Structures are given as structure tokens and as C-alpha cells.
Amino acid sequence: MSEDIYRLSEGVFSVPVEGESVVLAMGSEKYFGVRGAMRHLLEGLGEGLSLDAMVADTCARYAVTPEVARQDLEAMLPKLIAAGIVERAA
Numbered sequence: 001m002s003e004d005i006y007r008l009s010e011g012v013f014s015v016p017v018e019g020e021s022v023v024l025a026m027g028s029e030k031y032f033g034v035r036g037a038m039r040h041l042l043e044g045l046g047e048g049l050s051l052d053a054m055v056a057d058t059c060a061r062y063a064v065t066p067e068v069a070r071q072d073l074e075a076m077l078p079k080l081i082a083a084g085i086v087e088r089a090a
Helices: 036-044 051-061 066-082
Strands: 005-008 012-017 020-025 030-034 086-088
Touching (some): 020 036, 051 066
Antiparallel strands (some): 005 086, 012 020
16 A cells, blocks of 8 residues: 655745745745754655655654654644645645
């Protein structure tokens, strides 16, 4: 069974600004300031990533266990999808 791939939604733009990124969702006209792990996550979603790849990348960059990274990502992804920032690609 293939795992879902997540990517930035169409019309979402990210601009680096002084150590963080400002993310704008044109469809909802909402914007967010993100930094740290979330900034790296959103940068990687430009090409599309599976949850497993996001967990591995987060663990490689930060001192976090795979279980905690997965739990945090599983909590955050629905919020990003609801805000129109991220979508399932597959």
C-alpha cells in the first residue's frame, strides 16, 4: 500500500524573512509566519513528501525521536490542510 504524499497547495507561496518564512495561501488570503522545524517542513513540501520522509527529515535535523516527530506531524498536517496550505497529492 502506498503512503500519501503531501505537498504545498496551489497558490501557496513562501518567502524567507529574517530567520523565518512567511507563508501566504492565495485562495484563503491567510498568511502564517513559520520557523524552525515547520519552516524546513514546508520547504520540503514543495516537491511533495510522504509522512515517513517528513519524520526522517525532522529527526535528522532536530533532537527528536521518530515517535514524537510522527505524533507532532500527524497533529499538524490536518491543521495545514484545513488552512489550505498543504494538500494530499496521492
